[in-house]
Amino acid sequence: MFRKSLDDLLNWKNSKTRKPLIIRGARQVGKTWLMKEFGKTHYEKAAYINFDNNERMESLFNGNLDIERIITALQIETGVKIGTQNTLIIFDEVQEVPRALTSLKYFCENASEYHIIAAGSLLGVALHPGTSFPVGKVEFLDLYPLNFLEFLSAMGNDELVELLKSKDFSLITTFKGKYIDLLKQYYYIGGMPAVVASFIEDADYEKVRQLQKEILMAYEQDFSKHAPNEAVPRIRMLWSSTPAQLAKENRKFIYGLIRQGARVKEYELAMTWLIDCGLIYRISRVT
Known part of the structure; x- marks a missing residue:
């Protein structure tokens, strides 16, 4: 299946200023397939790590984030001898082990020769408070359907x-x-x-x-797994109103369609949460 984003990944691979790459996107838009396909078609080897319910990797990244130590462990975990130029390192569901996300900073600063891509769903909302996000040390690619x-x-x-x-x-x-x-x-x-x-x-x-x-x-x-408990009912109500909002001739978002008397302030957190998840997009009116 052709995805235009494969061309974007090739440009990233060939860039002289390449940093670790984070692929963002809602669930089921094809992030895992894209990373694996890119590794298969443009590298000799790919070391794939899925962090979902992976206790060994959680233990690894909760320790010292020394790159040599991490590479050794990844080779044992995947059975792939990781080279600096011929291997793509893939971190999938990285939001499940926030320290793995933090490690991208050290890959950028101390081992930029490695080619590493990470992906996760709900990155904007699923990370625990206090997670050290590698600001300025990573690149981003947004993937859509x-x-x-x-x-x-x-x-x-x-x-x-x-x-x-x-x-x-x-x-x-x-x-x-x-x-x-x-x-x-x-x-x-x-x-x-x-x-x-x-x-x-x-x-x-x-x-x-x-x-x-x-x-x-x-x-x-x-919604129930990751959103604040007090926000879940409003998130569900706003989400359920979306088809009716899109079906209107006037595409302006009408909070009254959620429930009679609804106000913007009541649903601001719910709206932001859905936007951060990549499930809805805010389009500002231009006049």
């Missing part, structure tokens, strides 16, 4: 992608019907990689809808 061009490519329509890029508008108009049909499919299926992959395999719209519901349920489970 597949856009329409990536969707076309995934569906086996690379020629239509190239035609759009050529800006040959008379020829594009000739195939207007094809583009419209595929755009309608995109509106229904969306850009979540797992959902797109399922449709490519089965062409089953019911399965598509079921997978979409499961992703939404996983998001809602995160």
